[in-house]
Amino acid sequence: xxxxxxxxxxxxxxxxxxxARVAADKGLDYGGIAFIAAIASVSGGTLRNxxxxxxxxxxxxxxxxxxxxxxxxLTLVFRRVTHIGRTLLIMDTFGLAVATMSGTQLAFEENxxxxxxxxxxxxxxxxxxxxxxxxxxxxxxxxHRETIGTSALMGAITFVALNQLEVTQNLCAIIGGAVVVLxxxxxxxxxxxxxxxxx
Amino acid sequence: xxxxxxxxxxxxxxxxxxxARVAADKGLDYGGIAFIAAIASVSGGTLRNxxxxxxxxxxxxxxxxxxxxxxxxLTLVFRRVTHIGRTLLIMDTFGLAVATMSGTQLAFEENxxxxxxxxxxxxxxxxxxxxxxxxxxxxxxxxHRETIGTSALMGAITFVALNQLEVTQNLCAIIGGAVVVLxxxxxxxxxxxxxxxxx
Amino acid sequence: xxxxxxxxxxxxxxxxxxxARVAADKGLDYGGIAFIAAIASVSGGTLRNxxxxxxxxxxxxxxxxxxxxxxxxLTLVFRRVTHIGRTLLIMDTFGLAVATMSGTQLAFEENxxxxxxxxxxxxxxxxxxxxxxxxxxxxxxxxHRETIGTSALMGAITFVALNQLEVTQNLCAIIGGAVVVLxxxxxxxxxxxxxxxxx
Numbered sequence: 375x376x377x378x379x380x381x382x383x384x385x386x387x388x389x390x391x392x393x394a395r396v397a398a399d400k401g402l403d404y405g406g407i408a409f410i411a412a413i414a415s416v417s418g419g420t421l422r423n424x425x426x427x428x429x430x431x432x433x434x435x436x437x438x439x440x441x442x443x444x445x446x447x448l449t450l451v452f453r454r455v456t457h458i459g460r461t462l463l464i465m466d467t468f469g470l471a472v473a474t475m476s477g478t479q480l481a482f483e484e485n486x487x488x489x490x491x492x493x494x495x496x497x498x499x500x501x502x503x504x505x506x507x508x509x510x511x512x513x514x515x516x517x518h519r520e521t522i523g524t525s526a527l528m529g530a531i532t533f534v535a536l537n538q539l540e541v542t543q544n545l546c547a548i549i550g551g552a553v554v555v556l557x558x559x560x561x562x563x564x565x566x567x568x569x570x571x572x573x
Numbered sequence: 574x575x576x577x578x579x580x581x582x583x584x585x586x587x588x589x590x591x592x593a594r595v596a597a598d599k600g601l602d603y604g605g606i607a608f609i610a611a612i613a614s615v616s617g618g619t620l621r622n623x624x625x626x627x628x629x630x631x632x633x634x635x636x637x638x639x640x641x642x643x644x645x646x647l648t649l650v651f652r653r654v655t656h657i658g659r660t661l662l663i664m665d666t667f668g669l670a671v672a673t674m675s676g677t678q679l680a681f682e683e684n685x686x687x688x689x690x691x692x693x694x695x696x697x698x699x700x701x702x703x704x705x706x707x708x709x710x711x712x713x714x715x716x717h718r719e720t721i722g723t724s725a726l727m728g729a730i731t732f733v734a735l736n737q738l739e740v741t742q743n744l745c746a747i748i749g750g751a752v753v754v755l756x757x758x759x760x761x762x763x764x765x766x767x768x769x770x771x772x
Numbered sequence: 773x774x775x776x777x778x779x780x781x782x783x784x785x786x787x788x789x790x791x792a793r794v795a796a797d798k799g800l801d802y803g804g805i806a807f808i809a810a811i812a813s814v815s816g817g818t819l820r821n822x823x824x825x826x827x828x829x830x831x832x833x834x835x836x837x838x839x840x841x842x843x844x845x846l847t848l849v850f851r852r853v854t855h856i857g858r859t860l861l862i863m864d865t866f867g868l869a870v871a872t873m874s875g876t877q878l879a880f881e882e883n884x885x886x887x888x889x890x891x892x893x894x895x896x897x898x899x900x901x902x903x904x905x906x907x908x909x910x911x912x913x914x915x916h917r918e919t920i921g922t923s924a925l926m927g928a929i930t931f932v933a934l935n936q937l938e939v940t941q942n943l944c945a946i947i948g949g950a951v952v953v954l955x956x957x958x959x960x961x962x963x964x965x966x967x968x969x970x971x
Contacts, residue, residue: 397716398770401769401770402716402717402769403716403717403766403767403768403769404767404768404769405716405720405722405723405767406715406716406717406722406767409715409716409722410716420624424623424624424822425818425822425827425828425831426827426831427626427827429624429625429626430624432689432692433624433625433685433686433689433693434686434689436686436688439688439692486831487831487832487834489834489837490830490831490832493830493837494831504907508707508906508907509703509707509713509716510716511712513909514907516804516807517795517800517801517803517804517807517808517907517908518800518801518804521803523803523804523807524803567801568801568802568803568804569801569802570799570800570801570802571796571799596915597969600916600968600969601915601916601968602915602916602965602966602967602968603966603967603968604915604919604921604922604966605914605915605916605921605966608914608915608921609915619823623822623823626825628823628824628825629823631888631891632823632824632884632885632888632892633885633888635885635887638887638891707906708902708906708912708915709915710911
């Protein structure tokens, strides 16, 4: 199994964990929790593949489904998880970095223009969380509170810029992923936000 | 016209009827009612086809559109329908069974792996109702109250299991559909639900 | 650059402007404003292309992205725009007409049946505004207040009808677009709405 594939499974797993937690906090039943976990973890990659004319990854890769089922079972078994909120946030940031890089990299492999590769990287990273919040009838975190979109965008731009400089793709992905993590961690640490219109 | 096609049209028709009713109860105008009826009845099959790389069925089959228009006209003509709520529920269950089976069966015809066939069956069955509720700004029935997802999942698993035992596809579909109906009817009759996290 | 392409860019630009404005009024930050502007302006055409088995236009055309960025920058620079609400409505109506025609015309170029061309025209025109409202957690304008869907539908039907009469496609598009504008303007001017169910 390649490194990229393992990272993909890990990001699916952590997005499913976060999704299951959000759904549980919203009071959905076990079925709803599993459903939201699945949507939160695969819809970004699915949309990316549909836009690239490829088959969604869960149609051909059973490990993706196994990742989600594991995350759901883990959530149902270890019910009280309020004290691991911080851990979940760290994992979510890790998932964001991996998803952004896998989206951007796949777009390049399909010979897509750089501007579209950036957008596909961001779509891969943010779609799951957005749909999760919409379906749970919550205010989307992406649009209101955190710098999720900005972090993914900075990482995808970094990947593309380094790639133009003929850095190897693996190194592009590692540095790009680090930029995603750094942007998000710093924005949370120092409470940085993009401005809003003052009313 | 084949039996499967007739069943598909029937499930489109009943999903459109239920969608039109939900939209009317929510106070949408006639245009909104028609729009929600269309979304509720075709989005599941459309998503299934997009994921399988096929053209959505309503692009090539005018009968699908005729089904929806009939359902909308029927809803607008027979306005007072509160007393047929039970009838609608029965028809919705029937639509759920047919949609699950048509999704799973089509996936098999396209030589998709069994785990993806199960998921595609469930997607075909539940997407329309989910989008209907989201667009009408209602709490999604799928995630909160009923065993819609569970029923579709049980039916799809039954189809796949029987198919592995080399039962003919028609028989798989009939038994699988019966499992969908039975699971939903029993869960409503005996008020069975999947558990939630106790707070 | 062809006329159709220029019109497409203009409709993307105005939908992005309207989307950015709605997002700003809802209190989203600059990132959220840009995100909603993008969704509002490209999701209709993207869905149309996915259903037709084509690559989304923003994957291959950088001008689409430039249109959106311009609209967002313009919104952020000229903050106070309440007095141009009327201008925005006029532009939105123009965007609606262009999007309906481009959707219907593209469907014909792909040799799609007339009934599907009508539906694809409407989808191209209304999807962006619908998703914009859902993501901003607003009551969708499409479903509740205005005759957006009706206008798009009338325009698409006009295009198809004229096309059957062997009118040239350019003329079909001009007359069809005029019907969209006229339907919407008259419905707003005389406060015409589709009826609702009386309770």
